[in-house]
Amino acid sequence: MAKQITDLSKLCVHTLTTKPWDLKQCVENYNAAGIPGITIWRNVLEGQNLNECKQILDDHNMDVVSVARGGFFPSVDAAKRQVAIDDNLLAIEQAAAVGAPVIVLVCGADGKQSLQKSRDQIREGIVKILPDAKAAGVKLAIEPLHPMYAGDRSAINTLAQANDMCEEINSDFVGVAVDVYHLWWDNNLQSEIKRCGQNQNLFAFHVCDWNVPTTDFLNDRGLMGDGCINVAQIRGWVEETGFDGYSEVEIFSDKYWATDQKEYLNKIKEAYLKHT
């Protein structure tokens, strides 16, 4: 079991967790709440001047943990695969511009072809963008997604698969993001986290909770403590590998988005201290 968390020094919040806020609101409110880390979803960068974004982040001493998200490589349509490559190259530029050391990859899947074919296209896509990522000093984190997303969002659905792909590509710039929501059910999780750590491939750790029952495939994630995931146990496994990065709170929730976001941020802090 992980050591009890006693301060906020390793707390990061994803901008999409507080979806009603734009980047400036996120930065100002996270900073005012004593939250040092931010992962920036690209929707809040759209139409913004990236230099100004960087300035706002610096002015508030925010530590940019990562940019979310690249990926979505597979398609039966070659032209769409090229569009995805171009979009990932843009994501690398954006990450470099705001000082993010990592891009999280939601790898994608196309239900019109086999999972293996989609996985091959994911590997091809990562290999294609890797030179640009290296040149920009931005690492790529493969995020295995829950098997309920295998039809349309990711053909990489276990940490074992993500580890396999990292080891195959074998680059210091390709690792994984471990998200408790996607991986908590897997009885191989502890051993795969260990494997991931041994290979220096553990780039990011995302937290939230699995509501019982869960009522929506996308936007019914729980705050830590709301559901059935033993987040602290998984954090313990992650930290045993030597990982000393942030716990990133990534919650898509129609329920919480409908509430006052400042009060919600307080709840996030409480849940982080008590249930992470």
Added chain:
Amino acid sequence: MAKQITDLSKLCVHTLTTKPWDLKQCVENYNAAGIPGITIWRNVLEGQNLNECKQILDDHNMDVVSVARGGFFPSVDAAKRQVAIDDNLLAIEQAAAVGAPVIVLVCGADGKQSLQKSRDQIREGIVKILPDAKAAGVKLAIEPLHPMYAGDRSAINTLAQANDMCEEINSDFVGVAVDVYHLWWDNNLQSEIKRCGQNQNLFAFHVCDWNVPTTDFLNDRGLMGDGCINVAQIRGWVEETGFDGYSEVEIFSDKYWATDQKEYLNKIKEAYLKHT
């Protein structure tokens, strides 16, 4: 790849697939449609005289493939675990009464405890009811459920876990039900089906499809061909083990339940011949 299906001799339909119908309607309509196999969900046995049910089944030469469902063993509450045991003993009686050789187990999970604790309670529950199952000549099929049900419906979420449990219990009366809906995403599926077959543990094969997108956690299953599962490929793997039982059509679908069930039965037959 499996050989093309050319007749209905191995087609079984679950009564819950045509939920609007009671047992008599299922039997009469399946028989009229040339469907030889039936898996009986216990809701259609409630309040019925089991001898009369058996008579209706015999009168229409229906082959009773299994009864669904037993299971739901885990709970943090010991009294509830005993209620589950009693209910499983009743299921065994019902299965014997209608001539079903197998009960499908949806094993259960309690989000208030760890998955491992739930798995331990599942094993304990199966071991407890096993003597009665043997005495009645009814086999027990552990059905691994999709990881999206790990919080509340089953702590057994991969075929590997189900195989592990079967091998641990090591009884001719305990095997598994392979359902494409729950297992299609797993890159170990082919090897685990092979393992299952080698141990004579493959008791049942369930088919449907995974809709893209899927909009409901329970009742948005697709008819074979509607979604992204390569059902024929998985049937091929199953048959390579020597399995020569039924393909059981098990579809929970608000969409299809709202349609004319006789027309739906025709669609099921077409989908079975074309996409299974």
